[in-house]
Amino acid sequence: MANIILHHYEFSTFSEKVRIALGIKQATWQSVDIPGLPPRPLLSPLTGGYRRAPVMQVGADIYCDTHVILAALDRLFPEKPLVNTPHEGLARAIGFAWEREMWIPSIGVLVHYIGEHIPPEFLKDRKESYLGVDISKEAMAPQFAAHTQFVRGQIAWLTRALSERQFLFGDHVSAADLACWQTIFLLRKNCPPEVDALLGLASLNDWYQRILAFGHGTSSPLSPEDAFEIAKTSTPQAISHLPANGDADGLTDGTMVTVTPEDNAKVPVTGQLLATDAFEIVIRHRDAQAGDLNVHFPRLGYTVQAAA
Ligand SMILES: N[C@@H](CCC(=O)N[C@@H](CS)C(=O)NCC(=O)O)C(=O)O
DSSP states (O other): OOOEEEEEOTTOHHHHHHHHHHHHTTOEEEEEEOOSSSOOTTTHHHHTTOOOSOEEEETTEEEESHHHHHHHHHHHOOSSOSSSSTTHHHHHHHHHHHHHHHHHHHHHHHHHHHGGGSOHHHHHHIIIIISSSOOSHHHHGGGHHHHHHHHHHHHHHHHHHTTTSSBTTBSSOOHHHHHHHHHHHHHHHHSOTHHHHHHTOGGGHHHHHHHHTTOOOEEEEOOHHHHHHHHHHSOOOOOOSSOTTOOBTTBOTTOEEEEEESSSSOOOEEEEEEEEOSSEEEEEEEETTTEEEEEEEESTTEEEEEOO
16 A cells, blocks of 8 residues: 655645545555644655645655545545546535635634734745735734625535435535535634634534544654655555546647646746646656655636746
8 A cells, every 4th residue: 555645734624624534545654744834854855845735745656736636545545535436527616616715815814813823924834935925813804794604604505415325426425525524623623613603504513523533544643754765765656546638728748848727826837747637736846855746736716827
């Protein structure tokens, strides 16, 4: 079985989504604890500069973004599929749309409660290099009512969808559940219990606890140095799950491209286009120290361009 390495930090809620996915799969994995903000000197050479968390590593294959990580976990552990289900299209759509729409409003509610405890260097990083938004309590206060109403509106449809079922698509948890769950986890874990009443979260509690109970699988710590060494001494896997010459907006396999998140943390990652389909793109990034790496990204939410 492939050696799964997760680069993550404890309070990262997107990381929690993947930790729960590893719990659902009952996986054994290695945990690299990264700081909550850069510099991350031994991770960024592996991702080619992609700076968000979490990142999954399997040898010299690097998976950026939870959407591509969950799909990769389904290939490694076909039991209990999260993306590769009969509801794949909806699982992908709900997961993407929910996270995209909910991230800033959820942070707005979060900082209303705990904003005074966030260190200035964290606020600076989030404003200047990640979100482009000032997430200090003072800056977000004028939008608190609007953010609350938006989150409550989203919670309302989720509650209705879950009223007669265990998970969004029935008896089996999917990537859509995990996406919705992780933003609620952010709030429930960090805010006082009154957040439940504010947002109407109480009736989601059974579903919330069912997902929490999956746990995180079995992990053991790994140092960033050892993870780097594993990447350096491994060979990227041959790609069998994507077609050769898939459509990358007219760019052909072998072309040097950049892949850039289009929502935030817009750092372009450069590499040679190896393979793509409608959902994923893999580029070969060459790092002077780590050597050849296959870096995997989702298509949705990323812009692919010929490198200058
Ligand atoms: N679309 C990305 C979003 C990831 C994301 O925004 N993660 C947060 C942490 S919860 C992050 O990267 N924050 C800035 C950082 O840690 O550098 C995904 O699904 O992985």
